[in-house]
Amino acid sequence: MNAQGRNYPGINLDHEPQTHAEAEEKVFGFWVFLMSDLVLFALLFATYATMTGATAGGPSGGDVFELKSTMIETGLLLASSFTFGMASLEIKYGGKGRLFAWLAVTLLFGALFLGFEWRDFATMIAQGAPPSRSGFLSAFFVLVGTHGLHVTAGCVWIVVMMAQIAVFGTARDVKIRMLRLGLFWHFLDIVWIAIFSVVYLPGLVR
Amino acid sequence: MNRRDDYRRELRAYLTGLGLAVVLSVLAFGAVGLAEGVPGAISRSTVVWTIGLTAAVQVVVHFRYFLHIDLTRSKRDDLQLILFSALIVLLMVAGTLWILGDLRDRMMAVL
Amino acid sequence: MSGADLWHLLFGKLSADALPFYSAIAATAAGVVVCGALGAALLITWLGRWRYLWREWFTSLDHKKIGIMYVVLSLVMLARAVVEACMMRMQQAVAFDSAGFLPPDHFAQLFTTHGTIMIFFMAMPFLTGLINFVMPLQIGARDVSFPMMNSVSLGLTTAGAGLMMVSLVLGKFSTGGWSGYPPYTELGFNPGVGPDYWIWAVTLSSLGSTLTGINFAVTIYKRRAPGMTLFRMPLFCWTALCASILMIFAMPPLTVATALLACDRYLGMHFFTNSLGGNMMNFANLFWLFGHPEVYILILPPFGVWSEVIANFSAKYLYGYRSLVYATMAIAVLSFTVWVHHFFTMGQSADVNAAFGIATMLIGIPTGVKIYDWMLTLFRGRVRFTVPMLYALAFLLLFPLGGLTGILLANPAVDYQVHNTLFLVAHFHNMLIPGLLFGMLAGYHYWFPKAFGFRLDEVWGRIAFALWVAGFVLAFMPLYALGLMAMPRRTDAFFEAAYLPYTLVAAFGALLILAALVSLCVQVWVSVRRRRETEVFAGDPWNGRTLEWATSSPPPDYNFAVLPQVEGRDAFWLMKQDGRAYRTPDRYEDIEVPRNSAMGPVVGMAGAAAGFALVWHIGWLAIIGVLTMGGALIARSFVRHTTRTIAADEVRRIEARWRDAVAASPGVTRDDETTPANRGHAAMEVA
Numbered sequence A: 001m002n003a004q005g006r007n008y009p010g011i012n013l014d015h016e017p018q019t020h021a022e023a024e025e026k027v028f029g030f031w032v033f034l035m036s037d038l039v040l041f042a043l044l045f046a047t048y049a050t051m052t053g054a055t056a057g058g059p060s061g062g063d064v065f066e067l068k069s070t071m072i073e074t075g076l077l078l079a080s081s082f083t084f085g086m087a088s089l090e091i092k093y094g095g096k097g098r099l100f101a102w103l104a105v106t107l108l109f110g111a112l113f114l115g116f117e118w119r120d121f122a123t124m125i126a127q128g129a130p131p132s133r134s135g136f137l138s139a140f141f142v143l144v145g146t147h148g149l150h151v152t153a154g155c156v157w158i159v160v161m162m163a164q165i166a167v168f169g170t171a172r173d174v175k176i177r178m179l180r181l182g183l184f185w186h187f188l189d190i191v192w193i194a195i196f197s198v199v200y201l202p203g204l205v206r
Numbered sequence B: 001m002n003r004r005d006d007y008r009r010e011l012r013a014y015l016t017g018l019g020l021a022v023v024l025s026v027l028a029f030g031a032v033g034l035a036e037g038v039p040g041a042i043s044r045s046t047v048v049w050t051i052g053l054t055a056a057v058q059v060v061v062h063f064r065y066f067l068h069i070d071l072t073r074s075k076r077d078d079l080q081l082i083l084f085s086a087l088i089v090l091l092m093v094a095g096t097l098w099i100l101g102d103l104r105d106r107m108m109a110v111l
Numbered sequence C: 001m002s003g004a005d006l007w008h009l010l011f012g013k014l015s016a017d018a019l020p021f022y023s024a025i026a027a028t029a030a031g032v033v034v035c036g037a038l039g040a041a042l043l044i045t046w047l048g049r050w051r052y053l054w055r056e057w058f059t060s061l062d063h064k065k066i067g068i069m070y071v072v073l074s075l076v077m078l079a080r081a082v083v084e085a086c087m088m089r090m091q092q093a094v095a096f097d098s099a100g101f102l103p104p105d106h107f108a109q110l111f112t113t114h115g116t117i118m119i120f121f122m123a124m125p126f127l128t129g130l131i132n133f134v135m136p137l138q139i140g141a142r143d144v145s146f147p148m149m150n151s152v153s154l155g156l157t158t159a160g161a162g163l164m165m166v167s168l169v170l171g172k173f174s175t176g177g178w179s180g181y182p183p184y185t186e187l188g189f190n191p192g193v194g195p196d197y198w199i200w201a202v203t204l205s206s207l208g209s210t211l212t213g214i215n216f217a218v219t220i221y222k223r224r225a226p227g228m229t230l231f232r233m234p235l236f237c238w239t240a241l242c243a244s245i246l247m248i249f250a251m252p253p254l255t256v257a258t259a260l261l262a263c264d265r266y267l268g269m270h271f272f273t274n275s276l277g278g279n280m281m282n283f284a285n286l287f288w289l290f291g292h293p294e295v296y297i298l299i300l301p302p303f304g305v306w307s308e309v310i311a312n313f314s315a316k317y318l319y320g321y322r323s324l325v326y327a328t329m330a331i332a333v334l335s336f337t338v339w340v341h342h343f344f345t346m347g348q349s350a351d352v353n354a355a356f357g358i359a360t361m362l363i364g365i366p367t368g369v370k371i372y373d374w375m376l377t378l379f380r381g382r383v384r385f386t387v388p389m390l391y392a393l394a395f396l397l398l399f400p401l402g403g404l405t406g407i408l409l410a411n412p413a414v415d416y417q418v419h420n421t422l423f424l425v426a427h428f429h430n431m432l433i434p435g436l437l438f439g440m441l442a443g444y445h446y447w448f449p450k451a452f453g454f455r456l457d458e459v460w461g462r463i464a465f466a467l468w469v470a471g472f473v474l475a476f477m478p479l480y481a482l483g484l485m486a487m488p489r490r491t492d493a494f495f496e497a498a499y500l501p502y503t504l505v506a507a508f509g510a511l512l513i514l515a516a517l518v519s520l521c522v523q524v525w526v527s528v529r530r531r532r533e534t535e536v537f538a539g540d541p542w543n544g545r546t547l548e549w550a551t552s553s554p555p556p557d558y559n560f561a562v563l564p565q566v567e568g569r570d571a572f573w574l575m576k577q578d579g580r581a582y583r584t585p586d587r588y589e590d591i592e593v594p595r596n597s598a599m600g601p602v603v604g605m606a607g608a609a610a611g612f613a614l615v616w617h618i619g620w621l622a623i624i625g626v627l628t629m630g631g632a633l634i635a636r637s638f639v640r641h642t643t644r645t646i647a648a649d650e651v652r653r654i655e656a657r658w659r660d661a662v663a664a665s666p667g668v669t670r671d672d673e674t675t676p677a678n679r680g681h682a683a684m685e686v687a
């Protein structure tokens, strides 16, 4: 719509209306993509919900989930969302060095999260609960694994952004890209809330 | 000067978001931990309700403080998009649960 | 390592058995594909046109060229699917009390590929192509929001189509129908590569369409010319917007369905299997969560075409514009609430069926509103019976019939009777041919002069039209009767003498359709040869009403030298009325347009390679394919010079050439619209 007089609020771009229009278009496009992705997750959740009973005599959630590691994973993702927020603030107000540091911390949390998730999966498989054991376990692994794949993609993206900041500095296109990465990262957090609230916690309540 | 205020304000928003999110997560995990640790301390349905409600609030918190979605005019396109998406997701998920649940019940009845 | 192991490592499941020498028909089909591909490659080499194609087309990010490539792709695939349809009709014409010429397995492959191609690789590319070409022009934009992504979408769609073609040569395609229901497509029942071909072809196309939907929706939201409010947009843009929204939300269910089926087949999971907790009914649920919105993705853009064509060739404002817009939105939202009507017979309780049956019938209301609006647009208009208008009239007569049979099917009790019979096949072809295909053909005739600068031959257009309509009626009306006589769909042979007369008539109809397709080819040939007589560089051959006609034909790379100022609906018509059309602007500015990029072809080829590798279990190639796609994306993000500038002087020269042509061509009246007098400059006639 009317781009003039309506600056894109997320980030301090320069004062050209052109830039704000560009940011608005790209960020809106990314929102639309996220919503499409949301539908994908929603259907994986729905599938999971219809398959919680489909254990085929194998282990159920309560047998294989671990409260402690879910809690650690949740903490890691939450912390990473906050550190990414700090990185966004640095883009807006601060310098390159601290921006780099916050991104690196975010990346570290993301990688740790993936490590813990990997360990969970490995333990489950070792306990005789691989995805091919039952419909329930298939649904579990695909739902949680899809989130994990997204986080992996997010980590790669962080690395790419660090490279771009190193090469280009906080140029306009880099900023707009960081804005989108931020949406992606925080969005994955929301999906994770749904995962621990629909998959892990109810599975652990007897 | 102005910039500094802005910075403070935004930092505070992130901190508020983090604080609320931690509290809500702890509530949910705590309820489950309590049910597990002290049998009978808390009923299953209370736990499930706690999980559901805290999750719903936490989603709103994340949208508000991390994704910066609010009711201001510049965010209206995004907000409308999210609400429309929520409607579609609701239709799809509720429909799926209804249909497949109905089918399961009918098959159980035969057994 | 033994030789066999090495072979497996390098080529997966590929072996000489994959070649189609088990049947003369399959071998012929493969031969046609191979010779066709080689012939095309040789021809291009001989003409020395590779560089031209690469520079001007494959790597172009111009929405107009991408649109044209989509349409070309869809016409090629249409030819294959129509030939397959004819083979099926021939089989059913001779297979009374005999085996016919197609073994059951082959017949099953034919209806699967026919259905899959028609939906994913004919209809979707056709409408995506038309929207791509027309929509940015109609809203007064210079391009879509994400030109590079546009090219990637085309690459992914083409990759899927390529897999379909390869499946004719190597291995056998799925026999599970276009909807690919498990358990029939599960490993336990179908261990071959067929379902895998289906999975990856459809997945590639689905990803492409998701990106397309995002691109179009954002373009319409953010790129409209000054003054072009949403309620001033041409109706085609509205239908494009609603179809895009449907793509955004309805393609993910398909991606989920195919991905989970792939998990079952490749990783031994149990989403839809018979055992260990699998639930195949969820596949039907997921597939139709996509499938029903999909049919509205297919039908809304043609509705947009009808709105443009009928208003234009009646020389009137569209009757009931707002009601048409609201009807389109209503259809879009309602289309997410009816998917169960595709599996009323799956066993859920009557309550569920009743709810979805009623929702289905509701859709008839907004659709009915539209039909009346179009008829009222014709009323007292200056109606000209050009080829697009003829298609529109055929549509107005035939489409409601399909709609009525749809309302019958929406009643679960009726559906229980005719489900899985040819009645259903008649119904959906009755929607898809007069609705979708005629709509696409009407759009093709209508906008062809805009794209290429000359008109299509009227006579051959009329011949093709007559053949399409006659062929459709003869091929599909008998199927209603056959369905009521309980002839099941997807049968390769039958033993009921009463069916035979009907299947014979249907076969004859199919031949007429084949002739119609040939006529379309002849039409292109004739039109290209006579292009000097029908040249319309001035750009406005039909006395157009919307902004795409305010440019030269073909339009310049940048579409508009100065973004048009829109004062109301039917913007170009208004400009012509108040003499603002063709006015030379005070000054020209440099214009930035997207620079060419190899991303589309690279991602497309990598996607095709990955798909092929997954089908045949060639691990290394799959990994390379996927990594190439991701790597290309990352590499591209480091490219900073993504636009090129067309200097103001250059713009002035291009524009002056066009304005001179307009001034030099005499204004043509509507009576002479289809004669060589039409040079693309419409005379203002007093209505």
Ligand code: HEM
Pocket: C082, C085, C086, C088, C089, C111, C112, C114, C115, C116, C118, C119, C122, C123, C176, C177, C178, C179, C425, C429, C432, C433, C436, C437, C475, C488, C489, C490, C491, C510, C513
């Ligand atoms: C052009 C003339 C066409 C002819 C002669 C034709 C003929 C046929 C025939 C004979 C079948 C198999 C019916 C059976 O199951 O016994 C069929 C199925 C089908 N057709 Fe067509 N068709 C035509 C056009 C189209 C178009 C334009 C579309 C869609 C855009 C389409 C979509 C389908 C689909 C989805 C199926 C179902 C495939 C399945 O059973 O899985 N057809 N068609």
Ligand SMILES: [Cu+2]
Pocket: C291, C292, C295, C338, C339, C341, C342
């Ligand atoms: Cu439907």
